[in-house]
Amino acid sequence: MAQVTLKQVRKTYPNGHQAVHPCSIEIPDGELVVLVGPSGCGKSTLLRMIAGLEDITDGELMIGANVVNDKDPADRNIAMVFQNYALYPHMSVAKNMGYGLKNRGASKTEIDAKVQEAARILNLGEYLERRPSQLSGGQRQRVAMGRAIVRDPELFLFDEPLSNLDAKLRNQMRIEIRALQQRLGVTSVYVTHDQVEAMTMADRIIVLNAGRVEQVGTPTEIYEQPASTFVAGFMGAPPMNLMTAQIAAGRLQLNEETVLPLDPPAIALETVLVGYRPEDVRLGGDGSVVLQVEIVEELGAHRLLHGTLGGQPFSLSVGKDEQAATGPQPITLPRDRVHFFHPERGSRI
């Protein structure tokens, strides 16, 4: 087990593309940290630098107490689970799992014992002699997990390990991986573009945007206090409503007719971005704020009402027992649930 420290680590690819801007991250021992962000934001690059599969252009990477910048991947005591599993097609399941141990000089009995143990944990017992091609996607995923755990590494690295599975299996494996990681207590870095995976699995989330760290925090912190409009929009489905409001004479105005019953933030700005999560807004109210509902989206457990508020798009989520209809609907904007963001920089105010 080990903590991982990145000090001003950055990556510029040989073609000049700066995929990761200098970033400093500390991953405490035993935690599962999720790197999340849209495709192309540099998640894999960052993970692969930690694995040693990609050179670190600048900065320092420590696993435990050692600087590992110049160590080979095999010498970093890590295990990685790849998106397409990357199993050795010509080896049996047992050989796949034992290969890393064998190269570290483990005895045959030790390898057998470890492989058996991993197979038991992952329910792979009856497949040990099969080739990867004879397994289903979910089983291959498990073998990839098994290959990672038999080695007792200091650090697990996951690069979108569930994105090739169907939705149902994905939910199941998500829970299994999380449970396994907690039981083994191995520090883990998990890359995903799926904000649900990030929210459900992480001890701590690192949101990346275009090669920069936008925010680091627990899932609750990220959700409740997004540091920027980017985080607010990326985490949460449907995303947070963001409206541009004028600050005039101490009031927040969406347009001539619509004045928000909120105190503007104490900052010298003419406009501000007002954010509300769809589920933080309630239907009904004194009629001072009216949502023009255009579409009602049925989602079973709840409904989404999409429309405009003061001429700007706005969505609202209500429970399945509340009645919902199109047309003008009075709504209530709770004062304690509002988020303000800087209109140009997008940063939280």
Place this chain on the structure above:
Amino acid sequence: MKRAGFTTVWLPVALLLPQLMIIAIFFYWPAAWAVQSSFYLQDPFGFGSTFVGVENYTDLMTNIEYAKVARFTLIYTALVTFFSLALALLLAVKADAVIKGAKSYRTLLMWVYAIAPPVAGFLGLMFFDQRNGPLTEMFQFFGWDFRLGADYNSTATAMVIVAVWKQIPVNFIFFLSGLQSIPKSVREAALIDNRSASGRFWDVTFPLLAPTAFFLLIINITYALFDTFGIIDTLVRSEPGNNPVTLVYKVFVDGFRGNDLGGSSAQSVILMILVLALTVFQFRLIERRIHYT
């Protein structure tokens, strides 16, 4: 899936006919003719032939000269196959490591592929020229009195070198594309699992190249046995004399120089059987294993 079918048998037959005719005219008919004439003894002046049964074959089996050529062919095939595969694999692995340069590198090596065998032979003649061939000079520098066309071992060496040189590009292209079709992540997984580069090569890369390597093995054996004819003919300047020749070349020499059409036919029938065996072996093995996914 729905299978499209022909409503009559005549259309497919008509479509296949040109191809079947080519095969019949250029393969089955000469083959049948060779089998037939292998049972006859031709008059050396072409005035007729006598049926002699399997005598042409029994003659071959007891012929010391034939045994010697067969033994040489075996060694020659083994050497050419081994070196052209091994060197091409080495080059492909090196090229694959510097993917960037791979394209120009590949094109450069492709050029050799485009050279016709007799031309390769002529280039070999230049390299091994008695007076100022660079390779001759090199061998002589190392104390070997190299004499192409006069000394058995010298000619044999030149034959192997030119044949290997000619075949490397083909093998290289196949090996390189085989290497590049190994998923990047599988190699990266190996990078994490095994710190030794040669260990990774023999445990992961090579087994994944096995289908390519096996296919190339058959191609190369066939090449060394048959397609090196032009190279040999050029190198021995159509004057076998004391020089080593392969079985295919001997068919030509005995048939067209020695006018022993019967014996020559018997030899080609034996070679046909060899090819047949090789093909059966290849299909059997391909069916059985060496493919993953």
